[in-house]
Amino acid sequence: LAAIWSEVLKVEQVGLHDNFFELGGHSLLATQVTSRIRQRLELEVSLRSLFESADLQTFAQAAGQGSASQAPAFTVVDRSQPLPLSYAQQRQWFLWLLEPDSAAYNIPSALRLKGELNIEALRSSFAALIARHETLRTTFHQEGDQAWQRIHPASDFDLAVETVNAEALQARIVEETAQPFDLEHGPLLRARLLRLSADDHVLVLTLHHIVADGWSMPVMVDEVVRLYAAHCQGIAPQLPALAFQYADYAAWQRQWMEAGEQSRQLDYWRRRLGDEQPLLELPTDRPRPLQQSHAGARLDIGLERELVEALKATARQQGVTLFMLLLASFQTLLHRLSGQAQVRVGVPVANRNRAETEGLIGFFVNTQVLDARFDLRTTFAELLQQVRQTAVQAQAHQDLPFEQLVEALQPERSMSHSPLFQVLFNHKTENPGMAQELPGLRIEGLDWEERTAQFDLVLNTVEHGAGLSAILTYATALFDPATAERLGGYWRNLLQGICQDSGQRVAQLPLLDAAELVELQADVQRYPSAECAHVLIEAQVARTPEAIAVAFAGQALSYDQLNRRANRLAHKLREQGVGPDVLVGIAVERG
Template sequence: MDRSVAVRLMERFGSTSAENRRVFYDKMRSEGVALSQLPIVPRPAGAGGGETPSAAQLRQWFLWRLAPSSTAYHISGALRLEGVLDVSALWASFAALVERHESLRTVFRADAEGRVEQHIFAAMPIEAPLIDLGEVAEAEREGRMRERAQAICDLPFDLTQGPLLRVAVIRTGEKEHVLVVVMHHIVSDGWSMQIIVEEFVAQYRARLRGEAAALEPLPIQYADYAAWQRNWLEAGEKERQLSYWRGQLGAEHPVLQLPTDHPRKAEGGYRAGRYAVEAPARLIAALQRRAQAEEATLFMALLAGLQALLHRYAGESDIRVGVPIANRHRAETEGVVGFFVNTQVLRNVVEPRRSFSHLLRRTREAALGAQAHQDLPFEQLVEALQPDRNLGTNPLFQVMFNHQRQDRRALQDLPGLRLTELSLGDQGAQFELAVDSVEDSDGR
């Protein structure tokens, strides 16, 4: 289909009635036209206030209203900057990021009827404190810096007022600074943090040269994606994908009961503890060979191993693990800051007498099926399946597994500066157990 024709079709699709959108959807399906073949188009000119959030954002609003002081959905990172820092160029770079990405100047408010709306401002200043610890005794400086950085990360966000991006610079020496960046999940995700780091580097480099950064214009903004997703789901895509998930997960939704040495809290509020281990290269190489023999990926092999482990510790066979996906399979969304990530529930029935190869094949089948049905928001899946709900238990799964490939090239040194990542302290826990595996570009 010619792109100009496809764009006009999608513009008409977005502006017509819900009934006409369903007719359009059915016609496209009958002609074999897939969702991925049609573009996401920008909202009409002048849009930007009083718009409906995405399904994922509505869930974040609900969780925030339940626990407005929780840090469980704060996305934070810190960089140690060694060398000569141009603070004015740094703040100008972040101001340019806010101007470029609508999500970073968006707030959320409920109207008189309780309907939640997102409001996008034409401009929004960000908080930009410079905290100078130069007068603190050198022996105490590192500890004080970490305390201040953690306090910045733990400060609650007000989703109704914003800004929902917080940036601070902590000066620990004449040529030593720490950059702290915190966002609320309702406007961002892990992929977005990578975008912000890469664009910050580009903006900062350009400003040192007295130039504007040569970044390609964004084809859409997050609110354009949210409207597109809502229209397609309402037109019929929700029913199609929900049918798959009903068949995959069934009508019973058991709660995984891992053994603990303390009673669980009724309200389910916990501080997360983090433990790290580096897997030996020989083990990873062997896992990759085993996965390839089953036409699977390293992610699938690690997930199958986790499912077997959960089965052994919980003594249950029906194992369901939550897996986040970037949900950026559309070219238009790759460079946009926003809350795109979706959560899928990957189920496996572990049979102790079966081999690991059998378990891995089942995991592979579930992962491929989920990938083909990844557009249904987790929030709508929960609403449709209606599992038993309580504050102390996450619906549909209690353990999260996240496998990422990490490219450290984004942390390239800037003129006069050397950048290194800085690990901050723990934050609120989202799930009973979260297992994160990070695959480095060098194979570790």
């Protein structure tokens, strides 16, 4: 176990007294540990036991109680037979059929290449990469009610090269990454080299989500760099052989799920999420459109180093990971904004809990629906323990494809929002492999302003050497930039309040900053507290009966008209037996 853990952490050794929980709190590292234990020791060890172990010795005792792995072994499927899609690919295919011209599910990346660049070696490296990974030369087609994969032979790679000036760089990246893909004809990987000068280039990579995920990007970059170095030196690339491909995983996933794992995990999620699938109703600047436009913008939220250190200290004190604390803080923000007692947030998981999948490019990532429940007495410390338990339990049921969960729970389908959740939280640790040095050439990641949004809001947080960065992506059909700025400020204020006293009730944590409080207090008007609302409105009717009371979509009612209508409705309700404390349901058009 020490050897496996040291290998994952890339350190020489792990001691018995290392803070195992804090390390295990990184779900990516924890997943790699359990997948290697499954492969080498043929034991199923729960992520929960890893999260709850204080040191290596405690974890060894828990691992000793593990059961034999029940999952089927990976096998290479016959390529002459029709190749099924994975469950995640199946949903992507359906979404593409609905909107073939959408770029909402493009995965873009940009790399800055500074130094002497061998363009032919780079082109050959991509050709070798595509020959190595079948998913990069796969297209999709429909036969009757069934969709299938079609793997094409390896061929030369078209690396587009063009010259741009620095002022047009950002716009050119946005334009390139916003081009849709044709899933039936491919290719589903595009690479365009933008030449700024003889020793300064930007490599723009775009893939469709149906063939890749976030984990795939550093795998691809690392292998291209190694292939490029070998081509420049005129030697054969030394990459480990791939025993399996994504098509083998897709067949394995269906075999495993259909053998009973699907029903086991689905039972948990049914109990957890119940029969009601509420929509998260945030205060937006505009009504939700009938169909998502997927147009988005991003806001960088600055977090000072002192605040980040205080957050980490609070997480340690409460016995949770930084991920759990940040998730709880985001759910608190959504609760305070919506007023809803239950808040659901989508959280992506790598879903590469088999060692055979770690080095593959493909669409493995899964999405979990993590909920939090609030009442007026809930303290943030209590919420943290609730979130901790929910996250740990979800890790033990992370394999059920989100697509199957949607199909089983049958939420009301709508083109205006995503099913089961409308807001996503994604926390990760920065991958240092994205910045690499080659003789005469430095490769580093390049940031730019993406303009797509798959959900109403997405909060991305990244741990890195310099601290913690946060990006809020928002749907521009719903939110204005000024509103996004306020939301970012509210979240930052919540974090500061949490660090000052995590025992506060959630309802009492600070949301507004001092300037907003002063502005709001300046507008305070006193109303007679002894009078009911309808009495105050009737007094206004007596004072200004002809004044406009309400207006919408070209129609308006005066106070007198409004009062008459209200009275007619009140009498009708009283005839039906309605009196004080009787609930009356209403059904009206949005407006």
